[in-house]
Amino acid sequence: MSPGKPKFYLTTPIYYTNGLPHIGHTYSTIVCDTIRRYKRMRGYDVVMTTGTDEHGVNVERSAKKASVPESEFVAKMAAEWKALWDELGVQGDEFIRTTDLKHAHTVQWLFKQCRDNGFVYPGHYTGQYCIFDNAYVDVKPGENCPDCGRPTETVTEANFYFKLSAFQRPLLDWYAKHPDFIQPESRRNEVLSFVEGGLRDLSITRTSVRWGIPVPGEEPHVFYVWFDALTAYLSAVGGPQYEKRGFWPADVHLVGKEIIRFHAVYWPAFLMAAGLPLPKQIWAHGWLLMDSAKMSKSLGNVVRPRPIVHVLGMDALRYYLLRETVFGQDGNFSYDALVTRYNSDLANGLGNLASRVLTMIEQHLRGIAPGKPSAAEDARDERIIDLRRETILQTCQHYDRFEFSRALEAIWRLMAEVDKYLVETKPWVQVKAPGSYGQFVTTIYTAYQALREAVILAHPILPSATQKIWKQMGQTEELSTLDIHLDWPPMANAHIGKIEAVFPRIEKAEAIERMESMEKEEQKQPSQVTAPTPASAPTTGGAAAAAAPAAAEKIGLEDFAKVEMRVGQIKTAERIVGADKLLKLTVDIGTEIRQICAGIAQYYEPEKLIGRRVAVVVNLAPRKLRGVESNGMIIAAAVGPEGRPVLAGFPDEDVEIGARLK
Numbered sequence: 148m149s150p151g152k153p154k155f156y157l158t159t160p161i162y163y164t165n166g167l168p169h170i171g172h173t174y175s176t177i178v179c180d181t182i183r184r185y186k187r188m189r190g191y192d193v194v195m196t197t198g199t200d201e202h203g204v205n206v207e208r209s210a211k212k213a214s215v216p217e218s219e220f221v222a223k224m225a226a227e228w229k230a231l232w233d234e235l236g237v238q239g240d241e242f243i244r245t246t247d248l249k250h251a252h253t254v255q256w257l258f259k260q261c262r263d264n265g266f267v268y269p270g271h272y273t274g275q276y277c278i279f280d281n282a283y284v285d286v287k288p289g290e291n292c293p294d295c296g297r298p299t300e301t302v303t304e305a306n307f308y309f310k311l312s313a314f315q316r317p318l319l320d321w322y323a324k325h326p327d328f329i330q331p332e333s334r335r336n337e338v339l340s341f342v343e344g345g346l347r348d349l350s351i352t353r354t355s356v357r358w359g360i361p362v363p364g365e366e367p368h369v370f371y372v373w374f375d376a377l378t379a380y381l382s383a384v385g386g387p388q389y390e391k392r393g394f395w396p397a398d399v400h401l402v403g404k405e406i407i408r409f410h411a412v413y414w415p416a417f418l419m420a421a422g423l424p425l426p427k428q429i430w431a432h433g434w435l436l437m438d439s440a441k442m443s444k445s446l447g448n449v450v451r452p453r454p455i456v457h458v459l460g461m462d463a464l465r466y467y468l469l470r471e472t473v474f475g476q477d478g479n480f481s482y483d484a485l486v487t488r489y490n491s492d493l494a495n496g497l498g499n500l501a502s503r504v505l506t507m508i509e510q511h512l513r514g515i516a517p518g519k520p521s522a523a524e525d526a527r528d529e530r531i532i533d534l535r536r537e538t539i540l541q542t543c544q545h546y547d548r549f550e551f552s553r554a555l556e557a558i559w560r561l562m563a564e565v566d567k568y569l570v571e572t573k574p575w576v577q578v579k580a581p582g583s584y585g586q587f588v589t590t591i592y593t594a595y596q597a598l599r600e601a602v603i604l605a606h607p608i609l610p611s612a613t614q615k616i617w618k619q620m621g622q623t624e625e626l627s628t629l630d631i632h633l634d635w636p637p638m639a640n641a642h643i644g645k646i647e648a649v650f651p652r653i654e655k656a657e658a659i660e661r662m663e664s665m666e667k668e669e670q671k672q673p674s675q676v677t678a679p680t681p682a683s684a685p686t687t688g689g690a691a692a693a694a695a696p697a698a699a700e701k702i703g704l705e706d707f708a709k710v711e712m713r714v715g716q717i718k719t720a721e722r723i724v725g726a727d728k729l730l731k732l733t734v735d736i737g738t739e740i741r742q743i744c745a746g747i748a749q750y751y752e753p754e755k756l757i758g759r760r761v762a763v764v765v766n767l768a769p770r771k772l773r774g775v776e777s778n779g780m781i782i783a784a785a786v787g788p789e790g791r792p793v794l795a796g797f798p799d800e801d802v803e804i805g806a807r808l809k
């Protein structure tokens with residue numbers, strides 16, 4: 148911490164550890180890292196917090212599935228998240244885990260403040276509970292669980308309520324007084340209308356959950372979801388002693404649009420209730436869509452960052468995410484566009500300009516970048532000099548407003564102009580023509596200075612590649628330690644280093660194929676939670692590794708849900724010539740009549756099967772058995788040493804044909 152520097156505090160969401168990071172989490176984090184790097188280069192003392200939300204029923208369940216204690220499960224997940232951020236060049240200052248002791252103390256302290264100030268009261272929470280999933284589900288009494296389809300029960304448990312209803316007016320006043328509090332505008336309007344519609348008190352503890360921070364003196368109450376997770380922003384920078392460190396209130400909480408309400412309504416209300424300062428801004432970005440659909444596990448279109456980093460490098464991913472999407476709006480992700488951007492903007496753009504300028508210095512100036520020439524500049528030189536100044540101004544303005552794609556456009560416009568300038572001035576002719584050596588030096592000097600500025604300005608987004616080019620330009624200092632300002636002194640007499648392509652061109656089809664096949668490999672791993680890659684999970688314990696094979700034999704509910712079983716009624720049954728084990732059946736499954744072959748001919752008389760109700764797997768791909776098409780499968784138990792088939796049926800109930808088995 149440096150005294151005298153202005154402070155800046157920003158946060159990513161505190162990610163839920165039940166899964167591993169995908170490209171959406173990556174986007175939030177890269178944006179924060181970019182802001183952090185930029186602010187540092189503008190002279191700020193910056194703290195960026197990221198972290199993991201490690202409590203709750205889902206973690207309890209996943210740990211159980213992996214046969215490890217919760218603490219071990221979350222430690223491993225936190226290590227995975229950290230490792231990925233390292234690979235992406237993210238320099239978080241604080242990594243808060245909601246299982247950290249200092250976080251527990253902060254949550255308990257915040258609760259006490261709210262309670263002492265009269266905003267917490269005991270009550271009962273009543274909701275629909277799914278016993279199978281061990282969780283409350285958001286349905287009406289009598290409705291089934293949206294996750295597993297089983298009946299839910301109405302359950303009432305003791306808990307504590309937060310008096311959110313008391314904050315409708317104070318929040319609306321706050322939004323009115325701080326018009327920039329919620330960004331962008333569309334999200335602000337959404338939050339305003341939500342709050343204007345009235346606020347209901349919020350249940351903030353549970354007695355049905357075990358894996359959580361205890362409410363002091365009120366065990367078995369533990370804090371529930373948002374009161375726990377949101378407080379991590381404060382515990383990361385000192386908790387109750389936040390004033391000592393001086394980073395609270397936060398300047399920006401960066402979040403995805405789906406969690407704006409919790410950040411812009413609940414969180415400021417908790418802080419108001421405790422008498423604490425409110426964050427200055429909540430910025431909600433959009434989603435990354437895959438072919439215009441939200442990425443989700445069940446759709447199977449989740450993109451993971453690692454394959455991209457392995458094939459194109461982390462800078463390519465960072466560049467693509469910030470260049471292609473207007474910050475605040477939804478963006479589209481496609482491998483095709485990613486590789487196109489890589490080749491056009493990075494390989495042919497920045498990479499090509501750097502090697503062009505540096506190669507001329509190597510060939511014609513003995514590898515020494517020229518100092519400011521004494522010869523007068525002509526109009527073409529002056530145009531570039533003006534544009535350099537303009538680009539610095541514009542880029543900083545865009546960065547300040549989180550307009551990352553426009554910042555990059557401005558930098559790339561400068562580089563395109565320098566390219567054009569080189570084509571027009573033809574330094575390779577100037578250097579040989581009699582009497583034009585002075586002009587040649589001016590041209591190279593002008594291009595080199597512009598390249599330098601482009602590299603410095605792009606550094607927050609391309610931290611690794613710009614540092615490599617910087618070194619090739621003959622500079623020794625770390626780019627991240629430079630201050631961006633308008634009047635950089637010209638750089639002179641730098642001995643350029645070894646010139647290497649920072650972004651080698653890549654063949655599109657090959658790159659996409661490699662990324663997609665790595666993506667599939669990652670998905671094939673039964674569960675990265677139980678079988679993390681050794682390189683990226685430094686805290687992996689032996690116990691967890693040993694548990695992996697056992698866990699791999701089990702399937703998740705989502706796998707089970709893929710099998711569609713229905714009640715069917717056998718309409719006809721006949722033997723198949725040349726296949727004495729098979730019967731050819733036609734089965735009514737409610738929506739249609741199917742032909743299905745079953746290996747039961749030795750045990751069931753065909754005529755006795757007519758009218759019988761059986762369990763049928765209806766979404767099995769059709770196949771041929773002894774040349775006869777079979778479109779589905781009849782469920783039977785295998786009994787005895789010979790595996791005698793016994794048909795599953797419904798003797799007790801008159802079940803409806805076509806009813807789904809769950």
Ligand SMILES: [Zn+2]
Binds near residue numbers: 277278296
């Ligand atoms: Zn359920």
